[in-house]
Each structure stands twice: as structure tokens, then as C-alpha cells.
Amino acid sequence: MLNACERDDICIDPITPKLTIRFYNNDEPTTLKSVSNIQVRIDTLSEPYTDNSLTIRSSTDSIAIPLRVDQTVTKILLTENSTNDTDRNTDTLEVSYTPESIFVSRSCGYKDVFNNVSYRIIPESDGGNWLKGIETVTVNIENEDQANVKIFH
Numbered sequence: 135m136l137n138a139c140e141r142d143d144i145c146i147d148p149i150t151p152k153l154t155i156r157f158y159n160n161d162e163p164t165t166l167k168s169v170s171n172i173q174v175r176i177d178t179l180s181e182p183y184t185d186n187s188l189t190i191r192s193s194t195d196s197i198a199i200p201l202r203v204d205q206t207v208t209k210i211l212l213t214e215n216s217t218n219d220t221d222r223n224t225d226t227l228e229v230s231y232t233p234e235s236i237f238v239s240r241s242c243g244y245k246d247v248f249n250n251v252s253y254r255i256i257p258e259s260d261g262g263n264w265l266k267g268i269e270t271v272t273v274n275i276e277n278e279d280q281a282n283v284k285i286f287h
Contacts, residue, residue, distance in 0.1 A: 145238075145242035145243075155199065155284075156285070168194055171193055174210065174213075175210070176200075177208075196281065198278060211224055212224065212225050212265065213225075227254070228253070229252075234249055253283055266287055267285070
């Protein structure tokens with residue numbers, strides 16, 4: 135009698151990748167620069183979305199944000215100095231893309247990737263944007279191995 139083990143149906147690979155943003159100094163574009171007390175929210179004003187509770191309140195030079203898989207645009211509200219009522223400043227980053235579902239495996243099921251990604255900072259009417267510029271690093275988001283976009287502030 136021979137006994138053999140089958141590979142467990144456990145999904146160990148990450149599934150749908152998040153958008154990875156690195157923040158850089160606008161005056162020294164090769165230098166990373168932390169954002170003070172950043173708050174990140176997904177704009178869900180157009181229709182309800184279950185993942186609207188994403189909020190980060192810390193100082194960091196990089197963040198990973200989930201994109202909406204049920205839309206072709208995600209609007210991300212980035213607030214600098216979120217804990218200071220006087221200096222708080224919120225800018226909107228609009229991310230446009232084509233979502234694509236890809237079969238990964240029986241245990242993992244499908245994952246979504248984002249193709250032809252483009253970014254736009256929504257200008258404020260008073261010109262008070264704290265986000266000063268964008269540089270696309272990758273046009274397709276297939277994993278979280280590297281930053282997808284650089285934002286200068």
C-alpha cells in the first residue's frame with residue numbers, strides 16, 4: 135500500500151494588488167519625503183462601496199491603496215496634516231485604469247490586475263494643492279513588488 139500526500143489547497147500568493155505610491159521631495163526629486171499625518175480615503179460619493187473605511191493616519195513616505203475593481207476610476211483623497219485643523223489640506227488623486235480578472239489557481243481563484251493606469255491630480259480652485267507632481271513608474275499594476283507611481287510634494 136502506498137500513501138501519498140496531495141498539495142494543500144491553500145492560497146499563499148497575494149491576490150489583487152494594491153496601488154503603491156512613494157512620496158518624493160518636489161525640490162529634490164530623487165529624495166523620498168514623508169507626508170505628515172497622512173489620511174487616505176477612497177471617494178465613494180458617487181455610489182456606495184464596501185471598502186470605504188480605508189483610513190491611514192501616520193507619517194510615511196509610501197502607501198499601498200486598494201483600487202476599485204468594479205469601476206474604471208478610483209478617486210483617492212489624500213490629506214496632509216490630517217490631525218491639525220489649521221494646516222489640514224486634502225487633495226484628490228484620480229486613478230484611471232482597465233481592470234482585468236485573471237485566474238490564479240483553484241485555491242486562490244481569480245485576481246484583478248489594472249492595465250493602462252493613468253493618474254491625475256484634481257486642481258484646487260485656489261491653487262492650494264500640496265501634491266505638486268506625478269511620475270508614472272508602471273502602467274500596469276500586476277503585483278506589489280515595486281512602487282507604481284511617484285508623487286512629489
